[in-house]
Amino acid sequence: MHGGRIYEYAERSGRTPDEILDFSANINPLGPPESVIAAVHAAVKDIQHYPDTRQAGVKSVLTYRFQIEDIDAVFCGNGAAEVIDLTVRQLRPERVYVLEPAFLEYETAARRAGASVVHVPLPDDFSLTHVVDRVHPRPSHGDLVVLNNPHNPTGHCWGRREALEVLEELSARGVHALVDESFMDFRWDEDGLTLIPFVKHLKTVVVVRSATKMYAIPGLRFGFGVAHPDTVRRIEADRDHWSVNHLAQAAAAAAYQETEFVQRTWQWLKAEHEHIKGTWGALSAVRLFPPSVNYFLVHLDSNIDAERIVQGLEEKGIYVRRCDSFRCLDSHYLRMAIKSHMHNEYLWHAFMRLLNQLL
């Protein structure tokens, strides 16, 4: 079950979507940038044509922005979700190793591609060598490991060296890796973390990115993958060529030329991280997973009635992400998007009122 089901929340609560405070989807509250809105408006006049199936305009922006030497190493999708699906379908792994808890689409895409799913619980210290140990004893050639960095829902972010060590070892054994960097744009140290520059050396690695979160276009949808050109060629040969519509291409081309918006996002996020650490992080009844991108995970003490908290928030039109549908988590975990300071404060006070009533 996904977050962000705003139309369902509205229907259920008798509110309009505008009256819902949705903390269950992790979307940048500063967006979409004005340049993106303007690009969409300008592109509307061309919707009587089919979209460019090569996505040439947006791909050239992406190669410049991410310093990708070969444009044929890039493929686009209708959100990162489609990029994940295309990748898994093309690689046709026998087994897909998913580090749990995890975004549900990895498992869904694996099953659609006929692969069996191996759930690997993440250890408390997030050590990745644990993953290699788990994959190692099996005949692994052609298997796929999914690494989501920064990780949803914990926010954990692996350093480049640690991630590369594991990917190189997997690669040496013919194991593919899908590195989902859908939330990487929110890291101000992104340039030192992303694995995009390493794809040209590691033929077995596909890096996935999303524009929907950072640039706040989940309803329009755009994502892309970076992989070896041979992999990209095979993916392009076996897909719906029109899935990335003209407006999404125009929006993404504008989005990935933004610099001021990105800086402003990082500034807002740095301040909100401090605020969250000083509020949620100071509560003894709550374990805060330190925020690293635009959401945070908390674990409520077992003596707190988590269901009453969630219901109490929903009665006020506030929707957070219940985590009982994530493997390895339960209903005492809640994930919250980081929104505007005013909304973050509103959530905090609503939560505290409910907590004080319960304790």
Ligand SMILES: Cc1ncc(COP(=O)(O)O)c(C=O)c1O
């Ligand atoms: C980790 C992760 N990857 C990918 C996606 C899908 O993103 P998109 O909206 O670009 O399809 C999500 C959506 O929540 C996500 O959490």
